[in-house]
Amino acid sequence: MANGTSVPMQTPRHLPVMWKEVMDGLHVKPDGRYLDGTFGRGGHARGLLEALGPDGHLLLMDKDPEAIAHAREHFAGDTRVALYHGSFAEMAGWPEAQRGLDGVLFDLGVSSPQLDVAERGFSFRQDGPLDMRMDTTRGQSAADWLAQASEKDIAEVLWLYGEEKASRKIARVLVAKRSETPFTRTAQLAECIAGVVGRFDAKIHPATRSFQAIRIFINRELDDLQTGLQAAHDLLKHGGRLAVISFHSLEDRIVKQFIARHAKAPAGNRRMPEAPAFHASLKDVGGAAKADAAEVAANPRARSAVLRVAEKAGAA
Template sequence: MHQTVLLKEAVEALAVKPCGIYVDGTFGRGGHSRAILERLSDGGRLLAFDRDPQAVAAAEAIQDARLTVRHCNFGDLSEALRDAGIAAVDGVLLDVGVSSPQIDDGSRGFSFRFDAPLDMRMDTTQGETAAAFLASADIREITEVIRNYGEERFAFQIAKKIVAARREQPLATTGQLAALVRAAVRTREPGQDPATRTFQALRIHVNRELDQLALVLPQAVNALRHGGRLVVISFHSLEDRIVKRFMREQSSADRLPKHLPLRAVELPKPCLRLVGKPVRAGAAEVAANPRARSAVMRVAERLGDLTIAEAA
């Protein structure tokens, strides 16, 4: 069973208006979307995205005229809103990263707990698989991906083993990759499988997760009405760093060199106001769903009607 992380906290942070228009950028299995729909009146509207065809199928099974479903990356937010005839929204929710059904379905290739085809694509209808990347990339490329996205200190040793192994036979399954990584990683933190960081890195690379996150944040702000909320839940430091930096920059009015001869009213206007402190899952939620332990939720509210480019 998929357990939605920070369900109550995220929906409350959106401050849902009964007749408002909202975006759930990562439908997953619909926990957040269903909770938003419960708070909407007949005049409200929810646009749900997901790049995973299985998640889209789950969303389309919901019979609710207020819900519109799109099979796309959340990085295509602006285009999807235009296609849906929506000029502005009252809130955007992004639950970033891989979902439990993707991890727990061994055939998807996300987890080293199963021996399965080395796929890792969230959208199985397009793009390069992890196996295809590892079959063609050189040692430098593989090292950079594993080091940058997995923060793995043995990235070079792992890349060397991968390139050497593929000369003998194609690297096609999660079991093959996990065995190679375990042979290359000499030490690891207690309780963590040596393959964890490498699998995370390849998943992020194959799905361009950080690129998509960096793309969607300014689009979300520009789509929000005055007072609309942006709520982002991230699950590791690379994601949270992008969100934290973006929200901090867009909530700061003075991004110009000091001592310029400008009056306060002439300074660039901030687009966002930070709402509260970062929120983490409580002990009870982590006990019930260990995957919630790394979740961090950040919230910001839209100020004014200028776009980010105009405000700068």
């Protein structure tokens, strides 16, 4: 593999979400330069690398040091591959990305390995340390934040990032109980939230929205998404493709609005001065796509996935 002409890889046995749709959407050119900003365990990356020829390049990024260690073990022997430990929000500062990109992929949210390992602290279904950091080498853990955040701040996070209707009540109880026993375990937090919310919806665990909200806040996921989308837009070459998989409405709304802002002229207002001529810099490719029934049956995580693809427009 050292010469960059590795044996073609087989389609992953356990496909990542919307694998075929992503490959089709990115429309990979054999000699292109592509960036996977959320490597995870490399399911999409393998597809990209398989489609690339010896002159192609694949740039891999991930916040999670375990994901980067996996990438280094399985991909770093290929001279077509470059690695970066950090958020895709940092891509504009990476010299490898500054050379221009033919495609960018973001597979948002928490990865299956992160959810499945209790010690990472993402799951309310398994007891583990209350961490929730995608990058365990930096930043504040969920336990540290909950130990000192104000009741108002906790309620705001639960409402803004989890759309939790009982956000104020949960925050009030969390602040009261932490003075007796600090929250350090996922099961401890989940049980407390369940006691406040109750189990009126059997399909959704009562701690689902709160865990989502705290995770998004701790990892700055929506802020990074905004920054990463703009960086991808700026670094894409003419005709390059941006593909983003979202798993909840907050993410998808940001992606949808970003594409629309660059693809459609804003509505006019006859009471305002005439706006400068609008020049689209993106073209929406296909709108919102969802996994088909067969994929959802094989992988329930795909149920909430939404894929949006855009192409860089404008003068070559």
